[in-house]
Amino acid sequence: MLLSSLNPLAVARGDDLPDAVRIDGRTLSRSDVLGAAGALARRIAGARRVAVLATPSVSTVVAVVGSLLAGVTVVPVPPDSGPAELDHILADSGAQAWLGAAPEGSPLPVVPVRVNARDWHGHPEPDPASIAFVLYTSGTTGAPKGVLLSRRAIAAGLDALAQAWQWTSKDTLVHGLPLFHVHGLILGLLGPLRVGSRLVHTGKPTPRAYAEAGGTLYFGVPTVWSRVTEDEESARALSGARLLVSGSAPLPVPVFERLAALTGLTPVERYGMSETMITLSTRADGERRPGWVGQPVEGVQTRIVGEDGVPVPHDGESIGGLQVRGPMLFDGYLNRPDATAESWTEDGWFVTGDVAAIDPEGFHRIVGRASTDLIKSGGYRIGAGEVETSLLGHPSVREVAVVGVPDDDLGQRIVAFVVGDGVDPDALIAHVASELSVHKRPREIRVVDALPRNAMGKVQKKLLL
Template sequence: MTLLRALAEGALDDPDAIRVGDTAMSGPELLGAAAVVADQIRERSDDNPVAVLAEPTAQTVVGMVGGLLAGVPVVPVPPDTGPGERGHVIADSGATLWIGDRPHDVALPSRKIDLNRRSGDVAREAPNDGPALVLYTSGTTGAPKGVLLSRRAMAAGLDGLADAWDWTAQDTLAHGLPLFHVHGLVLGVFGALRIGSPLVHVGRPKPSAYAAAVRDHGATLLFGVPTIWSRIAADPEAAAALRPARLLVSGSAPLPVSVFEQLRELTGQAPVERYGMSETMITLSVRADGERRPGWVGVPVAGVETRLASTDEEDEGELLPHDGETIGELQLRGPGLFDGYLGRPEATAATWTPDRWFRTGDAAVIDEGGYHRIVGRRSVDLIKTGGYRVGAGEIETALLEHEGIREAAVVGEPDNDLGQRIVAHVVLAGDPVDPEEVIAFVADRLSAHKRPREVRVVDALPRNAMGKVQKARLS
């Protein structure tokens, strides 16, 4: 099973084919440097995972590819992880070697990466198809869990996206995403090395850097999270520079409707939204030739099936209609799913229904045409108030239409009368706002039972590295 097919076949032979920050290399140069890392990994007496410091550098890309060549699981470690979480990841994964610059608190033996060294061996991916990556989740419900992804699953997910986005070797991919998640690492690096499209990692994801990727390197396919796209939309000159690009892809968190519309106006095209998880790869996407609706994440990619199921105690598991209105838990199956959580069989078993559909834990609606809209996490974004089921995302969208509000996050809090009351946390765009006026503003746009009962002004919303709001930290 070859994941990095184009790289293995000698594609990407231009000296500037793979650019990460200020460092550029060809595919054969990357393969040769990664083979040195693979040799160092094979020198050990065990086949345990290796931890790679996942900074946005060429060394990180070489280290990740080296792990795939060696055939051992690779554990990407975020560079901003504190000692406590880093220690948990190392201990939980069973990693016995550290690749890259080693933090002072890490006791593992380490190997540095020299971009100028080459191995004399012919570099090929190891033939086994055991877990290739161990990606650690954000840990919103406890200590982070290790998600086991095989090369076969990653390849299936990437091939589905290549079909959906018409992604070919004629594209040049550019982004500034972290290299320790599915979005930035699997799609943003392994995708390019599988499909054969040149890669430009811009380093810090500034609007000017995205504009330069299009202007100076001919980028046609751009990946970003909503925070990045929001900053680009606020920089009309940088946004206008993206007009020659073929596809703007947004994911990892909901894209505000206002940003969607600004991008459409400034770049000449609406962005493509998609949905996925560490456990599933990307399972839903708007197709390159499909309708682009703000707030909707499209249809299943090739090989993926979806359904909605009730989570109410009295009819749990009952399948729900695809009518564009009914909210249920999104469940799916397909070839890109994970192999389980490392060392946690009970947690793994809990993610599957008795008939072997994966329970995403996300609340969604599906319309008659198969388009999906993600309401949010079932645990925090599906609010049951006064007998109604309300999606937090719909209220957040209405709040962001208020000219005085720049960011919004809605949660349900316990209420003796309503069961849960709707509470909005907002970051202001400038001058103070009247909370009662904001409540009335939402009530005018949505049903009265969907209005916030309380509006709390905050300086900032807590977010993780991918820009997702961490609602468990709101109180």
């Protein structure tokens, strides 16, 4: 293993693997990663916090591993950050320098990352409770908040996923996800380093690149899997894999079913946040249902509560606010004690802000964000996801986002933003009314060319509103 099981994120030499990481047209052995990271760790020892422009590159891999070796906190920065976002992240995080490439005009000093340097000297084991990363949220409810993730939490999260997915050193993980979020960075880079499996980063997550990678384990967001299903040749090439994992946003049921039909593999869905990492997942050896994200991973507990704070029954239909607790949760928001306190209940549960249902077997279905996906219309509480699934089942609909907009009579009325071909609004409204309760039908269909999405493929519904 490349990452020690004794200290959560301390790098151990172990047996070499000549093709441990393939990224940006280069292939690194375990020795390459360790040697270059060790040389960097020696140069930054004693630093408190550093920024990394998280491009999918060898430099990013070495910068992250070198910082972990040195016990220095990493602030991953999206490469496409605008000036205001960049200024906020740097000022709020207190980053002292850039490792590797830096945006033009940045006032911080730059420490070069020399990927061909080698240093094998040992480094003191950092405290497992120390902060490994400050990950910034997408900022949909204000300025992005810095999520503090400890080494111990990351180790617990990765070990729980290795168990749930039967992830071992024999696997080859393939993905083309950004390296500044939990999905691509922690699961997609630190995961294979900790487990000891190979990593192939495709740069961009195109169907052809996935098909040519020859992996056993694939990560993708729903947009990636939707594009894969549109390229039947590439989709069928994935049939030799072991697991196809979807996350960061709900996987539409039609995409789930199409992917299963083309590859012979039922997708694994999971749920998590920057603040919690992955807390729910279907299992490698368990049931996988379209529209459901499975059961708690090892060490996690969940509950759903109503607006009155009373627990909601686990009947698979009743919905409530999802709360979680477990060893992989964050240590709070940097410089935001108010936001941190508001995120936790008095009895120690993290309030996710998502609405969910739980069935008697403990399977979870995520309805969506309480702020945008729980629609209160005519006295009913309606989950936007259920309406979206129905609309996606209509042949004229390619993409859809359902929101509740203020209405003097209903409180909120259901409006669907639809991307499609030959869309007939009246036919879509009738389609939903025929599949779901009549009160769940959209009152309005708005045809658009595209839906606003962030870097991880999540629809930004607040921009629609």
